[in-house]
Amino acid sequence: MASPKAPESLVERVLVTEEQITARVAELGASIAHDHQGRDVRLITILRGGLIFLADLCRAIDLPLQVDFMAVSSYVGGRPGVVRVTKDLDDSIEGASVIVVEDIVDTGLTLNYILRMLKERQPATLEVCTLLDKDVRRIVDLPITYRGFSIPDRFVVGYGLDVNGLYRNLPFVATVRDEALAGAG
Numbered sequence: 001m002a003s004p005k006a007p008e009s010l011v012e013r014v015l016v017t018e019e020q021i022t023a024r025v026a027e028l029g030a031s032i033a034h035d036h037q038g039r040d041v042r043l044i045t046i047l048r049g050g051l052i053f054l055a056d057l058c059r060a061i062d063l064p065l066q067v068d069f070m071a072v073s074s075y076v077g078g079r080p081g082v083v084r085v086t087k088d089l090d091d092s093i094e095g096a097s098v099i100v101v102e103d104i105v106d107t108g109l110t111l112n113y114i115l116r117m118l119k120e121r122q123p124a125t126l127e128v129c130t131l132l133d134k135d136v137r138r139i140v141d142l143p144i145t146y147r148g149f150s151i152p153d154r155f156v157v158g159y160g161l162d163v164n165g166l167y168r169n170l171p172f173v174a175t176v177r178d179e180a181l182a183g184a185g
């Protein structure tokens with residue numbers, strides 16, 4: 001199977017290779033399975049960036065589990081960290097062992113808001129699994145139980161992360177050249 005390739009004008013350097021991701025996802029999946037035997041496990045992903053990680057992670061967890069999805073958007077001109085839910089979960093999480101699966105935690109504001117909201121729904125446990133942790137940018141402290149890689153304060157693309165909506169399907173995570181970022185959010 002041919003892997004998607006990125007133009008040289010986009011990628012500065014590969015930060016996490018496909019092989020490193022595969023190995024780490026297997027480790028994270030094994031840890032989650034070990035820690036959640038006999039629980040009602042729900043993996044919840046915030047669209048769209050977490051989609052690729054979720055797809056691989058759920059297949060690395062040798063337990064019965066369910067997946068559900070939420071989509072949010074920032075209020076334009078609103079207070080930082082206040083998000084609007086544009087697609088809510090389909091199922092109740094009351095009494096469930098919830099793991100929020102993210103591609104990246106940056107300032108932590110998005111996840112902080114979502115965790116507060118989910119906590120009110122009274123899950124048995126509420127944890128976070130993120131592939132990438134840009135911890136130097138953190139504004140709010142978050143309990144991250146499962147972490148793939150800590151990364152520096154650089155704009156990154158691939159494995160779910162986009163530049164102007166593109167390149168989520170790259171199998172690795174790379175830093176982006178400054179010239180390629182014009183207009184990217």
Ligand code: PRP
Nearest residue numbers: 047048049104105106107108109110111
């Ligand atoms: C990314 C990521 C997190 C959020 C992290 O989503 O998936 O949800 O940013 O940023 P924070 O820690 O500073 O709040 P993004 O807004 O890029 O949307 P996407 O997942 O659709 O790409």
